[in-house]
Amino acid sequence: MAFFEGSKMTAGYGDGPDIISSCTINVDKGEIVAILGPNGAGKSTAMKTMLGLLNLKSGSVLINGEDITNLSPQDRVKKGISFVPQSKNVFAELTVKENLEVGAFLRTDKLDKILNDIYDLFPILEEKQSQIVGELSGGQRQQVALGRALMIKPSVLMLDEPTAGVSPIVMDELFEHIIKVKKTNVAIIMVEQNAKQALSISDRGYVLVTGQNKFEGSGNELLNDPEVRRSFLGA
Amino acid sequence: MDFINAIVLLLNYTVIPALTYGSQLALGAIFVTLVYGILRFANFATGDMMSFGTMVAVLITFYFQSLGISFGFLPTALLTIPPAVLAMIFYMLFIDKFVFSYYRVKKSPPVQLAMVSVGVMFVTQAIIRIIIGPFDRRFFDGEKFILKANEFKEMTGLNEGLTIKSTQAITIFVTVLVVSIMFWFLNRTKTGTSMRAYSDNEDLALLSGIDPKKVVLITWIIAGILATIGGVLYGLDKSYRPFVYFNNMLPIFAAAIVGGIGNPFGAFLGGYVIAFAEILVTYAYKKFFAYLLPEFMEPDSLMQLLSTDYKFAVSFSILVIVLLFRPSGIFKGKTL
Amino acid sequence: MMQHKNIIAAYSIMILLIIAVGVLQSWTIALTILNYCLISAVMTIGANIQWGYAGLINFGIMGYTALGGLAAVLVNVPPVKEAWKAGGSGMVVSLILIISGVYIIRTVLRKFENSKKRNYIVAAIIIIGFVIVRYISGPAIENIEAIDPAKTGFLGGLGLPIIFSWIVGGLFAAGIAFIVGKIALGLRADYLAIATLLIAEIIVSIIKHEDWLARGVKNVIGLKRPVPYEVDLQGSTWFIDLVEKFHSKKLDVITSLTERQDVLNQLVIDASSVYVKLCLAGLFLTVVIILLILTQKALYSPWGRKMRAIRDNEVAANAMGKNVVKEHLLIFILGSAIVGIAGAMMVTNDGLFTPGSYRPMRYTFVIWVMVIVGGTGNNFGAILGGFVVWFLWVEAAPIALFFINFFTAHLEETNAVKQHLIQSAAYFRFLLVGIGLLIIMRYRPKGLIPEKINIK
Incomplete structure (x- = not known):
């Protein structure tokens, strides 16, 4: 039994058709899991369903053995699930420090220690703590976004295309940060377009096609699977 | 000496009135901008909501006066602000529950909410007129002047007198106090930060565990405080008349947009920009120049750019100019 | 087919209501309401083609209405020759200066497109131009306003029949709408609402305070009607004969000759005012019908389809190469012009x-x-809205009074609450209209008669 699992999830937007059907994804603490697949395969939908942004038609979501299928996103956040959306993932009008403080909105204890932990992970944020986030560079913003999500000391971190629209150098840096986060014993799920790079840092990966699990395995297995290579990795 | 006379003249007829009027506008403009930033609609019931709060204050003032309760040299109305604020907040929350919340939950476009606020405007006007009537009412009592023109002349030996009405001093003092507390709250407290976060990026705020219901509740509470105090101060300084309050909505909107809508500090400054523009453009400078210029150059005309009839038109023209050249406002607000 | 039945039913009820007013209150009141309903209908057609066809919020209706009224004055009132002599030349020179100033600013804006100095140059031209115009027009205005201020004190108009002003009013409104549209269109919807409202306030305050133009708040009275006057009718034999014939049964019962004459006189007086209002109603109805035909034709034309496509998805329409800004400007001008006519x-x-x-x-x-x-987007709905709301607006006070009396019947006449409520009866119109709006928006967001065509 994995730490966080969405099992046999079927869901769609409103009354529309099912985007994902009987899709299963799980992740353990200290593990990075990548969700891959072609456009429209339902990668982001699967993740948003696990967060509770979409209603399940069937299937269930469990964390640490507890059924949270019927909880709202806000309540799932309280269970320690953090999410970084693909776009608009920072408060652009607030300072770096305020972004982090809002991230810790649900905490009632003193923030000094957790803030220091985040500054240790992302030193640049300490340097720029009183700057307005809207004025930062793309890579720095992504760090703010990660930092905000980590402020509740989540046990699960979900990233929706963290590297979309950043330069290759920034991408490498970001992945390094994600690995650092993983080492703090967090379960990480990420949806990625850059499949090769994502798999290279992932422990496991899922390949979705038309909303269903098509392949799964460790990062290396998938990278070396000839069919996966042919259909998704472009080589 | 002439130079000092000229300065005192300007202070007396432009700066002090503009600071007073600007404060009254600023409170309304922050109200507009908060509702716009957090509840995401242009509230056309602004003026009438301010009128509602003031009406309650006026009624309680009359009641207190009939009981013989007074506030010494200060106007009795100041005592009535807390209950009036409570009534205002209660009314706003009532309206929100039965009118606005439905559209908010449905995520209706802002235009629809603006249109709904027009409905609220009609209803509020009706309630006010049915309760207190459309007439002009003065409810100021207490000491009228802090500094009288004659006293000032005697004190300084100048030709020009400087008058400070107590309502002017009260307006400026109370505004500074209220606005400072509000900015402290918005910028320095957890709840305030969460409100700004909600205004900036609603979805992410929800994902961070911010409770939207609480944000909306606190927004209306602050709005109620600002609306009532702004309305009472205006009424003390001039007088309370429902139609005038409805009309005041227009320069208040202008101030909020000029300051950059969604930006409370911009709205605060916007109030003064509008007030100073209105008063400086419509002031007759004849006497001012008469002090400064040698006798043979003294102007014959009033030296007035526009007649005071165009007071409102000035603020609206500023708005048009701002919309043309800096649509997000002088102090940068949400992009249009 | 359902739709047609609904429309017919709704309009029948409306007509019955007006007839009920005629029977219960008086025919003069009923026709006054009808005339205002028709004028309101023209306004709603104007607002509806902006909002319903294109999704533009124009809160400046007031300004264009006032411009239409100004046109009526400028067309109908005979020119005041002394005023023209006293200050006409000054005003003409000022007008030419203003026009040339605008022209110069336009050229400056074009020539110095990328120059930082541009704004300063424009500002300088405006300030200098303003001073010069005030210097020239100031004395001229004073002279004009000094001419018999109790009666005239303004330049007057052209002395033409007032009916021409309906066209001129439309043109006035269209001209100003062009300028306003250039400034304000392209703003987000709620900003557009605020901006148009404030600009309308500017227009009205100019009309109110430029006395040389149309006497400002001193009002212009005695504009000449396009229909006969009551006094003339009461003196003309054909009209008296007509009334006599119409009421012959009632009159035949009366035997006394003097009494008969008295009754007839009263009937003639009543009938003359009804006749005048009927003539006006005929004229207004003609305008409503013409506008309705034109707007319906436009709605179903390719142009109408294009407009709705833009309204429903501006981004997509833009991407398809439709010139959204240009179309918006056009519809803004057309709608405002119709309001000007009204x-x-x-x-x-x-x-x-x-x-x-x-x-x-x-x-x-x-x-x-x-x-x-x-019902937005539907002209039949918009016109019905004009009728219904105007009817409620006028009849709210009597209705409120009825209910107040009904519910406070057990209270004594001297009861303070009862007296207060009776005095406030007039303000219940705000309550009625406001609550009506809120209920419609909540439970029938598409209006009484919703738009028929749905583009998916």
Whole structure:
């Protein structure tokens, strides 16, 4: 039994058709899991369903053995699930420090220690703590976004295309940060377009096609699977 | 000496009135901008909501006066602000529950909410007129002047007198106090930060565990405080008349947009920009120049750019100019 | 087919209501209401083609109504020759200066497109131009306003029949709408609402305070009607004969000759005012029908389809190469022009121009309630909205009075609450219209008669 699992999830937007059907994804603490697949395969939908942004038609979501299928996103956040959306993932009008403080909105204890932990992970944020986030560079913003999500000391971190629209150098840096986060014993799920790079840092990966699990395995297995290579990795 | 006379003249007829009027506008403009930033609609019931709060204050003032309760040299109305604020907040929350919340939950476009606020405007006007009537009412009592023109002349030996009405001093003092507390709250407290976060990026705020219901509740509470105090101060300084309050909505909107809508500090400054523009453009400078210029150059005309009839038109023209050249406002607000 | 039945039913009820007023209150009141309903209908057609066809919020209805009224004055009033002699030349020179100033600014804006100095140059031209114009026009205005200020004190108009002003009013409104549209279109919807409202306030305050133009708040009275006057009718034999014939049964019962004459006189007086109002109603109805035909034709034309496509998805329409800004400007001008026509019609109906009465409540917000209540995007709905809301607006006070008396029947006449409520009866119109709007928006967001065509 994995730490966080969405099992046999079927869901769609409103009354529309099912985007994902009987899709299963799980992740353990200290593990990075990548969700891959072609456009429209339902990668982001699967993740948003696990967060509770979409209603399940069937299937269930469990964390640490507890059924949270019927909880709202806000309540799932309280269970320690953090999410970084693909776009608009920072408060652009607030300072770096305020972004982090809002991230810790649900905490009632003193923030000094957790803030220091985040500054240790992302030193640049300490340097720029009183700057307005809207004025930062793309890579720095992504760090703010990660930092905000980590402020509740989540046990699960979900990233929706963290590297979309950043330069290759920034991408490498970001992945390094994600690995650092993983080492703090967090379960990480990420949806990625850059499949090769994502798999290279992932422990496991899922390949979705038309909303269903098509392949799964460790990062290396998938990278070396000839069919996966042919259909998704472009080589 | 002439130079000092000229300065005192300007202070007396432009700066002090503009600071007073600007404060009254600023409170309304922050109200507009908060509702716009957090509840995401242009509230056309602004003026009438301010009128509602003031009406309650006026009624309680009359009641207190009939009981013989007074506030010494200060106007009795100041005592009535807390209950009036409570009534205002209660009314706003009532309206929100039965009118606005439905559209908010449905995520209706802002235009629809603006249109709904027009409905609220009609209803509020009706309630006010049915309760207190459309007439002009003065409810100021207490000491009228802090500094009288004659006293000032005697004190300084100048030709020009400087008058400070107590309502002017009260307006400026109370505004500074209220606005400072509000900015402290918005910028320095957890709840305030969460409100700004909600205004900036609603979805992410929800994902961070911010409770939207609480944000909306606190927004209306602050709005109620600002609306009532702004309305009472205006009424003390001039007088309370429902139609005038409805009309005041227009320069208040202008101030909020000029300051950059969604930006409370911009709205605060916007109030003064509008007030100073209105008063400086419509002031007759004849006497001012008469002090400064040698006798043979003294102007014959009033030296007035526009007649005071165009007071409102000035603020609206500023708005048009701002919309043309800096649509997000002088102090940068949400992009249009 | 359902739709047609609904429309016919709704209009029948409306006509029955007006007839009920005629029977219960008086025919003069019923026809006054009808005429205002028709004028309101023209306004709602104007607002509806902006909001319903294109999704533009124009809260400046008040301004265009006032411009239409101004046109009525400028067309109908005979020119005041002394005033022209006293200050006409100054005003003409000022006008030429203003026009050339605008022209110069345009050229500067074009020539120095990328120069930082541009704004300073423009500002300098405006300030200098302003001073010069004030220097020239100031004395001219003083002279004009000094000419018999109790009666004239303004330049007067052209002395043409007032009916021409309906067209001129439309043109005035269209001209200003062009400028306003250039400034304000492209703003987000709620900003557009605020901007147009404030600009309308500017227009009205100019009309109110430039006395040389149309006497400002001193009002212009005695505008000439396009229909006969009551006094003339009461003196003409054909009309008296007509009334006699119409009421012959009633008159035949009366035997005393003098009594018969008295009754006939009263009937003639009543009938003359009804006749005048009927003539006006005929004229107004003609305008409504013409506009309805034109707007319906436009709605179903390729152009109408294009407009709705833009309204429903501006981004997609833009991507498809539709020139959204240009189309918006066009529809903004057309809609405003129709409102301008309505403004001129209203002054024609009243026979007087009272700039002080142009207030946003009555001339912007009530009109908007009409459009939303009636059904946005549907001209039949918009016109119905004009009828229904105007009817409620006028009849709210009597209805409220009835209910107040009903519910406070057990209280004594001297009861303070009862007296207060009776005095406040007039304000229940705000309550009625406001609650009506809120209920419609909540439970029938598409209005009484919803738009028929749905583009998916």
